[in-house]
Every structure is written in structure tokens, then in C-alpha cells.
Amino acid sequence: MTDGTDRPNSPQPGPASGGYGYPQPGQSNPYQPAPALQPAQQPGQGFGPPPADETFPPPVPDAFGSASTPDWQAMADATEASRRKRKRLTIGIAALAVVLVAGGASWFVLGGPDGKNDPPPAASSGSPSGSGNPSQSPDKTPEDDSPTVPGEPNLLRDRSGKMGIALGPGASLGELAKRTEVRFKGTADSYAQGAEAAVDVTKSFTVSTRAYNVAETGSRMAVSQGDGVSYSFELGFEVVNGKKAWVFRVQTGDKGQAATAQQVVVDTVDTTRQWALLTGTYDAEKKTIALWVDDKQAGQAQVSGIWAGPGPLQLGRARHHGIWSAAWDGPLDHIRIFDQALGQEQITGLKNNKTGKTKPTHSWLI
Known part of the structure; x- marks a missing residue:
């Protein structure tokens, strides 16, 4: 028999930690000046080109330009209707997101990630x-x-x-x-x-x-x-x-x-x-x-x-x-x-x- 004394052991180093990622190229500059407002746009519509589903009246021929006045009220009404449509869509998306987040939180609380309510693992035929x-x-x-x-x-x-x-x-x-x-x-x-x-x-x-x-x-x-x-x-x-x-x-x-x-x-x-x-x-x-x-x-x-x-x-x-x-x-x-x-x-x-x-x-x- 040996004298039973323990030999020292050297702990193994743990795994190295991973690094951080970096921003990807092609991101817009948040400080870029906005383009000037176009005559047909109203304050509050935002910058840039109009939405794809928004159209403007055709240009007035030069021969009648001096004799006709644009229907500014009709244009304002159309713009306001488009704005309300976009607002309803935004509110709907936000409400759906709240429901999804609440449902996910409930799943987490009820034991999803921590495994309390997870189904039992399949029986193993060997190890x-x-x-x-x-x-x-x-x-x-x-x-x-x-x-x-x-x-x-x-x-x-x-x-x-x-x-x-x-x-x-x-x-x-x-x-x-x-x-x-x-x-x-x-x-x-x-x-x-x-x-x-x-x-x-x-x-x-x-x-x-x-x-x-x-x-x-x-x-x-x-x-x-x-x-x-x-x-x-x-x-x-x-x-x-x-x-x-x-x-x-x-x-x-x-x-x-x-x-x-x-x-x-x-x-x-x-x-x-x-x-x-x-x-x-x-x-x-x-x-x-x-x-x-x-x-x-x-x-x-x-x-x-x-x-x-x-x-x-x-x-x-x-x-x-x-x-x-x-x-x-x-x-x-x-x-x-x-x-x-x-x-x-x-x-x-x-x-x-x-x-x-x-x-x-x-x-x-x-």
C-alpha cells in the first residue's frame, strides 16, 4: 500500500470569454440635415419622399396655370386621411407587440427557460x-x-x-x-x-x-x-x-x-x-x-x-x-x-x- 498522501493537482483554466461585436457599415447618419419641405407637404408629415400609397394631383398645363388655383383644402384633407391611416397602423402594431411581450413574460414566469415546466427529457438508451x-x-x-x-x-x-x-x-x-x-x-x-x-x-x-x-x-x-x-x-x-x-x-x-x-x-x-x-x-x-x-x-x-x-x-x-x-x-x-x-x-x-x-x-x- 502507498502512504496515502495526496498529490497536488493543477486546476484547468476556464474557457476564454468571447469579445464584443462592432457596428455594421451602411448605417445612416443621425445628424444628417433633413431635406427642405416641399410645397405639397404639411408640417408634421416627416421628411423625405411621400409614402408609396400617397399620390399628388397631376401638374396643371401652362396654358391654364394663371387661370386656375390649386385645391389646397382637398390636398390637406387627403394628407390628413393618410396621416390618420398611418397612425392607426402604428397603434395596431404597438398593441400587438405589447401582447406578445406580455405573453412571453408570462411564459418566462411560468417556467419556460428555467425548465420547471419543460417536458421531461426523452429516456436515454445509453450513455x-x-x-x-x-x-x-x-x-x-x-x-x-x-x-x-x-x-x-x-x-x-x-x-x-x-x-x-x-x-x-x-x-x-x-x-x-x-x-x-x-x-x-x-x-x-x-x-x-x-x-x-x-x-x-x-x-x-x-x-x-x-x-x-x-x-x-x-x-x-x-x-x-x-x-x-x-x-x-x-x-x-x-x-x-x-x-x-x-x-x-x-x-x-x-x-x-x-x-x-x-x-x-x-x-x-x-x-x-x-x-x-x-x-x-x-x-x-x-x-x-x-x-x-x-x-x-x-x-x-x-x-x-x-x-x-x-x-x-x-x-x-x-x-x-x-x-x-x-x-x-x-x-x-x-x-x-x-x-x-x-x-x-x-x-x-x-x-x-x-x-x-x-x-x-x-x-x-x-
Whole structure:
């Protein structure tokens, strides 16, 4: 085992902000002098050429120019009628705009953009690495599919039991298009803790999670149980004999010594920056532990039993020699606990998010 000290991690810079746009060419000059009024235009009509639907009397022939007087009253009446027509049209457009704006505001208040009244998203048949989300039944409410306990945004909801998992100050939830994941930063305050022990280690069990590991060195545990002098079990990543490996380890003695720990290790697969389904099983009858990566068994080991140390389920850390260590760096989701040791067919179903009749006793973020 390593000494459990955390390695520093470097936060990634955030995305650069975008710039501002610029005015487009071809805009009119608001300070350009207006053309002079034409004789046929009255004050208040505006500047520029007359509207397309407005006509003027034909010019009077020169031969009769001195003998005829323009009908100024008729021209004024026509101009006033055109002005009233344009005014009614303007008022109508303004009223329509008010109605549209009011309707849009009502939609916004009633929950359009914030999603409160949006239709539920379509059920997903799969998510990265072949794990999908359960279908939503017509009788379900949005709270039924919430990853957290209603009114408790930092408490993961148990989809199969009644045990919530509280997020530590350095852990956070990541909302993606079709799923939610819990994210850890590889620091001492980045963890999540259950209300109690989720696994009875004196009996057969299976613990499983989808894991994305960012760390290249150190000991990094995705799931463990115990808060005394030592863990009872831990599942995650570790450098073993100079090689990066997935590991499932159990403690058989109550002192937390390396000599009383038993483990299964696989160092022949990629362990960083890609999703993997990690599953550890314990068969209490055969007294064997096994580690599965995706749906392939990496190996198994004989044990005398597992020490039932005190303390609840942990995400993102493990208890080593009376201190917290092995801080996980990366996201986790699809966390499940079973009260039996799953076999090949069941774990293949687990990888495809189809557990069939085998129901977990606890599950989070599925």
C-alpha cells in the first residue's frame, strides 16, 4: 500500500470569454440635415419622399396655370386621411407587440427557460461506455428522477434504498445531457459520505461504480467503507510495483496493517482518462474476492473473511492508519451495492445497465 498522501493537482483554466461585436457599415447618419419641405407637404408629415400609397394631383398645363388655383383644402384633407391611416397602423402594431411581450413574460414566469415546466427529457438508451439511464414511467414526477433528495441539493438520493450520501465541500455534481455525475478534485475536502454502512461485509456483496480517473500517481479510492483505524474494503486506482492499476482490497484484521490486507490487482488495462466500470465482489461462502473491469474478471483471491470495521460508506476517499487519504480525482456515477456476489452474466448486464431481476440494495446517480 502507498502512504496515502495526496498529490497536488493543477486546476484547468476556464474557457476564454468571447469579445464584443462592432457596428455594421451602411448605417445612416443621425445628424444628417433633413431635406427642405416641399410645397405639397404639411408640417408634421416627416421628411423625405411621400409614402408609396400617397399620390399628388397631376401638374396643371401652362396654358391654364394663371387661370386656375390649386385645391389646397382637398390636398390637406387627403394628407390628413393618410396621416390618420398611418397612425392607426402604428397603434395596431404597438398593441400587438405589447401582447406578445406580455405573453412571453408570462411564459418566462411560468417556467419556460428555467425548465420547471419543460417536458421531461426523452429516456436515454445509453450513455458513455454503455451505461444508460432508466426509462421514465408516465406516473413519475421530476422529483422521481432527481439525483438528489428534494430540497437537499447536496444529498445524493438512494434510488434503491433509503440511504442518502452527503457531498463534502470539495465535491460537486455535474449535470450532463442524459445523466448526472459526482466530481472530485483529489483534495482532502473532496469526498462524499453515507449516513451509515451500506454493506454488510460479513456476508456476500458486490460494490460497483463507473469511474473516470484523472490521476497518474498515488492511491485514489472511488468507493470504500469505514471511518475507524482502517477501511473494510476499498475500490479504486493505485500504483502497484511501479504500474498503474485498478485494485479491490479488503481488510481481514482489525489493525489496518498491510499484512492483514488482501487484494486483487489488474495492471494490464488503461486506468486513466477513460470511463471504466469497476466492480468488486465478495463470496462469503467460498471466501473469495474478485475484481471486474467492465464485464471481464481481472482475477480473484482467497481471504479468511473481511473485518467489519466501524463507519459508513465513503466516496472519493478511504481510511488508512486512522487518517483520511487516497483522494479520488475525477467523476463517478452509476454507484450500486448488491447483497450478493454477482457472476459473469449479471455483471455483463450491469455494464449494459440491465440488471434484470437482480436488484441493488442501494444505488445512486443511475
